[in-house]
Amino acid sequence: MTTKSSSNGSQNKISTFVLAAVYLVIILAVASIIWGASSYYQKTATLETAATLMAIGFIAMALAGYILFQSRKRVAKLKIEQQPILTQIECKSCNDKVTREFKRGDYVFKDGEKCPKCSSLGMITAIYREVKEKEKPVNV
């Protein structure tokens, strides 16, 4: 079994309403920036007014981008992750321990597994998954 994930396509969609609102905000933000810049260069507005318009535009764009990013992150989270499962075989004659991917029918203390080194019979002594620790160490 390898690392894989599954997700449901129909639930991965971001709401159309949210998308439409985000795109509208982006359009308005771009318009605000252009308006601010053009009115400053054409001397139809003061520097403060132009700067305010452009600031509103940039803030709105940043907010829209953030909402879009968050929605995509939420979609990406809708996955069931599966980690690889390992079977450890201990050889009875050479006492060597080897691990391989889990196969259906494996269980701890199952006899008759072939040792890949000396081809004599071995036994499954452990079945486990290795977790890469995401948690930060606790210092308190």
Next chain:
Amino acid sequence: MNVLANLASLATNQIGLGSGDLIVQILSLASYLFIFVFIFYGQRLQMYIMIREVEGSLYKLKLMRDEGRKTAIETIKEIGKPATDPSVRVDRYLEYFTIAPQSMDPAGIVYKLDHILDVRDTRMKDEVKLMAPASDEVQVNNLENTLEAAMALNFIYKVVRHYYLQGKKTLSLYTIMQLQMILPMVMKEAEAYASALKAFAYGQPIGDGAGPLIAAKLMHGFEVRKVPKDCVVATVPFEGRTALVMKAEGPGGNVGKPGDAVKTLIEENKGKITAVIMIDAGLKLEGEAVGEIAEGIGAAIGGPGVDQFKIEEAIMADHIPLYAVIIKEDIGDAVSMMRKEISDAADKAIERIKSVVQERTKEGDQIIIVGVGNSIGVGQ
């Protein structure tokens, strides 16, 4: 007139309306509008944000529930080779419920509950056999566990959806708030069940199998016999004592009835048992390491309490001391595939059991060692 003039002057000079250019006026108006909106609709806005959060988790729960159902149906088709599509039966199974006995008069409730659980277990097994006629005893147990995990996911999804819809319908901030507050814990448990699905379907050991794994390590190579119900026991020489090592029969998904088994062993060896040592997976607190070993007193066993009651009752007759050794893990680790840390902790736990036996019993004594938990993926 004087008042009006003063107000106009205030609007012009202090608040910002009427002076400056159009943009400044719009911004001033917008900021006041924001203040009023947040004063009167702040709580409602907060509720909508919470509803959105709960909705996101609900989508994930629905995905897990569907995945559970799909895995159960696929596994039944693959292993059980049914003649007809098992989907209808699986859907019916997912909706099964158990009614706990009435507790107004609590006398004798344990045996009533025990009986109800027995009936439930038999009914579930029969249902699985009907769904998957080609499966053997081990596969029936594994399929039953897979369906139980799917059932748990279905139940969690439905309960969360119930409170979400109720909160949305009544616009009750407190219903939504309570749901949102417990959601991280609920999601953690649901995720654990979702990852347990494959473990049960493939017959892989789970974290709860730490107890049976340790018992299996102790009894491996010795003659094993069955004890009621669904348990196995081996007589093992252990540190100069005779240990009756017991666990649920594996490698199928099975917890057995350790309460009945311990009672049987104590009755078989009337007056000879000097200690009972129970090994189980114990819930760790945040900050504790997975696979940490701890030692204590009492019956280390979870579940509805029937087996704990029976064990406590059985040891009381001869006043047998009851010791417990636990392997720490969180709820997610307990129901999902066994982590390496837990597998590695088995040898350390055996060392701890040895020290308990050396310190608390004498040479030549007869003791019982019980590996409590689900034996899925663990033979003997």
